[in-house]
Amino acid sequence: MTTLYPWLEPIYHQISNAFSQGHGHHALLFKTDFGLGSERLIDAVASLLFCQESEKPCGHCHACHLFSAGSHPDFHLLAPIDNKDIGVDQVREMNEKVNQHAQQNGNKVVMVQGAERLTEAAANALLKTLEEPRPNTYFLLQTGLSSPLLATIHSRCQTWIVNAPSLQVAQDWLHTEYSAETHEILTALRINYGRPLLALECLQQNLLEKRREFLRQFWLFYTRSSPLELLPLFDSALIFQQLDWISSFLSDALKDKLGIQSNWINQDLQRGIQQFSQKQTAQGLLNANQIVQKVRSDLTQINAVNQELILLDGLTKLVTEVFEN
Ligand SMILES: [Zn+2]
Incomplete structure (x- = not known):
């Protein structure tokens, strides 16, 4: 059994x-x-x-x-x-x-x-x-x-x-399955919207660190307005997670912009997100998230041959429609 x-x-x-x-x-x-x-x-x-x-x-x-x-x-x-x-x-x-x-x-x-x-x-x-x-x-x-x-x-x-279990139940279970600091377990749960098996997979595959590194690169892409530098860092096996990471980064930045202190997903990246949000408008952050969501839904519908084109188009829009405005 x-x-x-x-x-x-x-x-x-x-x-x-x-x-x-x-x-x-x-x-x-x-x-x-x-x-x-x-x-x-x-x-x-x-x-x-x-x-x-x-x-x-x-x-x-x-x-x-x-x-x-x-x-x-x-x-x-x-x-x-x-x-x-x-x-x-x-x-x-x-x-x-x-x-x-x-x-x-x-x-x-x-x-x-x-x-x-x-x-x-x-x-x-x-x-x-x-x-x-x-x-x-x-x-x-x-x-x-x-x-x-x-x-x-x-x-x-x-x-x-x-439904997803309470945070406490999920956290206790993850502690029995995987040896990690509590703050890492909580981050893994938050970025997976409380779903314990996805959080476990995330810890086992070291995705928390991959996410931090990827979001650092996203920050560089923003400061340099350089879609072609970020593009090769998308990994087709992780592409939806990577887009979700960006999306959660943008929605946390919006929370910061609106002065909402609770329910941040990327609490471990709070300082970087605050710096980012200071340079954006709330409307810009909303637009940025819409662009990312559009890329995500296009990628689920269109065959992988166009994957690079769809990504490049989305990243370029982020630069021209949000960052440079
Ligand atoms: Zn039996």
Whole structure:
């Protein structure tokens, strides 16, 4: 059995209590964000539904073994294939399977990963199935916190929202996983908006230092108005994080400009950010952040061939539309 992250335990216990008292819902919808490890929560609920022992999930019965080995015959996964939306054929195939008797004489579990990726036809086909619950058949749907999902599907499910944990819970957990100073752990959490698994990755990959160095270079780019010097420092494996770093730098500068002292993301770079903000206007900082956000969204939509051009265009706009004004 993989252990649950501490921030997932309260939700898990509520769900497991409901099932042990006989009023578990046949369709659970988990709304969640990246970096919170919610896959483990959904897996734990599936194990709970399969386990044949009284202390569920026991981790050692035949059903638990089959599920953790990824070969339980009554487990069905619906997910985007090759990054294509979940089509109606996939749902029909699943429906046929769950119409048959369970092969292990227990429950059948259907997991829908990325439920917002169901095509309309697929969502309607799934809806029919959800509207006519079959005995011993359970649906576990996962979607993003703010992803669009058919209201009718929503209304058939019991919804569980998995948010980022409190700072204290996240901080305590990171201290057990990684040896670092508290201020570094807090910075890693802040720049990842409180998501513990992303913060851990950031510490493990030494991204805090990379970020400091990158933002120093951003400062030089600003003082020298030199897009071509900053451009080669973008790393395609880190590009979205690098843009987020710049964006958080700009939004902290705006907070400074407006005299807001709380909730700074880059508290470790406060002095540099203050110096930067003194030379900007609030409107300029807002514009700068819009330019960076536009670059970020263009990069998610356009193929990587144009990556350099999009970046160069954005950096040039920062110089001509913000820094030189
Ligand atoms: Zn078991």
